[in-house]
Amino acid sequence: MKHTTLIVFFFGLGILSAQNFTKQDTLRGIITPERAWWDLNHYHLNVKVEPSKKFISGHNVVRYKVLKAEQTLQIDLQPPMEIISVSQDGKKLKFTSEGNAHFIQLKKKQVPGDFNELKITYSGHPREAVRAPWDGGFSWKQDAQGNPFVATSCQGLGASVWWPNKDHMYDEVDSMRISVTVPKDLMDVSNGQLESVEEQDDFTTYHWVVKNPINNYGVNVNIGNYVHFGETYEGEKGNLPLDYYVLPENLEKAKKQFVQTPMMLQAFEHWFGPYPFYEDGFKLVEVPYLGMEHQSSVTYGNQYQNGYLGRDLSGTGWGLQFDFIIIHEAGHEWFANNITYKDIADMWVHEGFTAYSENLYLDYHFGTKAAEEYVIGTRANIQNDRPIIGPYGVNKSGSGDMYYKGANMLHTLRQLVEDDEKWRQILRNINKDFYHQTVTSEQIEQYLSDKTEKDLSAFFDQYLRTTMIPKLEYKLENGSITYRYVDIVEGFDMPIRVWEGDIEKWLFPSAQWKTESINGTQLKIDRNFYIETEQL
Ligand SMILES: [Zn+2]
Numbered sequence: 345m346k347h348t349t350l351i352v353f354f355f356g357l358g359i360l361s362a363q364n365f366t367k368q369d370t371l372r373g374i375i376t377p378e379r380a381w382w383d384l385n386h387y388h389l390n391v392k393v394e395p396s397k398k399f400i401s402g403h404n405v406v407r408y409k410v411l412k413a414e415q416t417l418q419i420d421l422q423p424p425m426e427i428i429s430v431s432q433d434g435k436k437l438k439f440t441s442e443g444n445a446h447f448i449q450l451k452k453k454q455v456p457g458d459f460n461e462l463k464i465t466y467s468g469h470p471r472e473a474v475r476a477p478w479d480g481g482f483s484w485k486q487d488a489q490g491n492p493f494v495a496t497s498c499q500g501l502g503a504s505v506w507w508p509n510k511d512h513m514y515d516e517v518d519s520m521r522i523s524v525t526v527p528k529d530l531m532d533v534s535n536g537q538l539e540s541v542e543e544q545d546d547f548t549t550y551h552w553v554v555k556n557p558i559n560n561y562g563v564n565v566n567i568g569n570y571v572h573f574g575e576t577y578e579g580e581k582g583n584l585p586l587d588y589y590v591l592p593e594n595l596e597k598a599k600k601q602f603v604q605t606p607m608m609l610q611a612f613e614h615w616f617g618p619y620p621f622y623e624d625g626f627k628l629v630e631v632p633y634l635g636m637e638h639q640s641s642v643t644y645g646n647q648y649q650n651g652y653l654g655r656d657l658s659g660t661g662w663g664l665q666f667d668f669i670i671i672h673e674a675g676h677e678w679f680a681n682n683i684t685y686k687d688i689a690d691m692w693v694h695e696g697f698t699a700y701s702e703n704l705y706l707d708y709h710f711g712t713k714a715a716e717e718y719v720i721g722t723r724a725n726i727q728n729d730r731p732i733i734g735p736y737g738v739n740k741s742g743s744g745d746m747y748y749k750g751a752n753m754l755h756t757l758r759q760l761v762e763d764d765e766k767w768r769q770i771l772r773n774i775n776k777d778f779y780h781q782t783v784t785s786e787q788i789e790q791y792l793s794d795k796t797e798k799d800l801s802a803f804f805d806q807y808l809r810t811t812m813i814p815k816l817e818y819k820l821e822n823g824s825i826t827y828r829y830v831d832i833v834e835g836f837d838m839p840i841r842v843w844e845g846d847i848e849k850w851l852f853p854s855a856q857w858k859t860e861s862i863n864g865t866q867l868k869i870d871r872n873f874y875i876e877t878e879q880l
Contacts (some may be wrong), residue, residue: 637676658721696750
């Protein structure tokens, strides 16, 4: 999910925190027994979209591998969308429904190791997006010429808001086909590569093929009177097709603004390794909302200007050196689409690393000082209202601090590694070692501890699981410094870089007071570390 203006975002979270969790939350949020016994292999989603009626209809063919012999299978689809029928091998099946969850009774004996297919036919007037992409669904808009301009967004809410699927993030299909039928004269742009176009009398079907694993919320349809331009990027894994779909009136603006796409790829391939979906190409697709990290078809609505709708989220000026939506949403190709959370409680794995990627983009093109100023500047957005990690098993995310507190935590860790090349190799290898996988925060934390050769357990507990910012208290007297940490979890003892005049040295604070001699009376604490300080 992307940024919102912070006010709306936190308002939204306030409502969530007052909620009690329901059985529906659990049916969405856990790996139920009716989900656990089968492994997704492939979806073929076939959907007709009729903007004049705000109506969609179609089917999804779900191919899965049987892991365990069970006969009841859970598929999710949110009302008011309705399942019309379910069949396997041409035989109609019975199902019972409990809110969004539908439990299908299979007739065919499910034998471990077998691949089976299920066809779910459905239709309805899908939930209309209230404030895409944060409060998503279908956005039924029009362009300035009055043509339909339609797009989906559904992170958090879930893809089952508009199509039937296994709506839990732990399991992804290995590949997907998306066939979208739209009124003729309009075009659909979805994920992956356009394989073919079929014209009927009043409608046209666009067949898109995704050759890589894809998470549910990444799947999207974007329908408009698009024009196309493109280029080829010579990247680490060879030639990567870049395709851009925009409204005709924005073509010239897009040709100027989208030069940042190859610049983004240069920076992120340097820091994170090869773009993770070469076979599917990379696209920017104009939409009638701000933007979203839809895999290989990043959606764009930042009005062809730098910053976040023209604003600098860091207050330093550096945020106006790049188009926030191009850089941030494309950063998610590595952290969200390549490495994906299993549970949205661990959403910092997407947003923390991607907010961090904004400063690495600056680091690559504008230097380390610019990058530092930017990431430190974004601390003004941190609320420390709730922990970054949310409650597990109920499809709820943690604090919006996952963005800039997450970014500053990673920036702090870069300082602790004290070797930028080593840090870069860790970021590249994390994308290799968790390539196309779904993960937990704990896996990422353990990985970073292993690769930095530091026990970071207290460090991550502090920043991810509490709202306390470590505070360094210190006294300078008689040529010595006395210091300690307060507001810390047990065992938190992160070293801090300081300067005594021109001399760089490290302090090793903990909960206990320590005293050591220093040269001179001036002490400068490195502001790259996300801590508070107080001279007593
Ligand atoms: Zn994001």
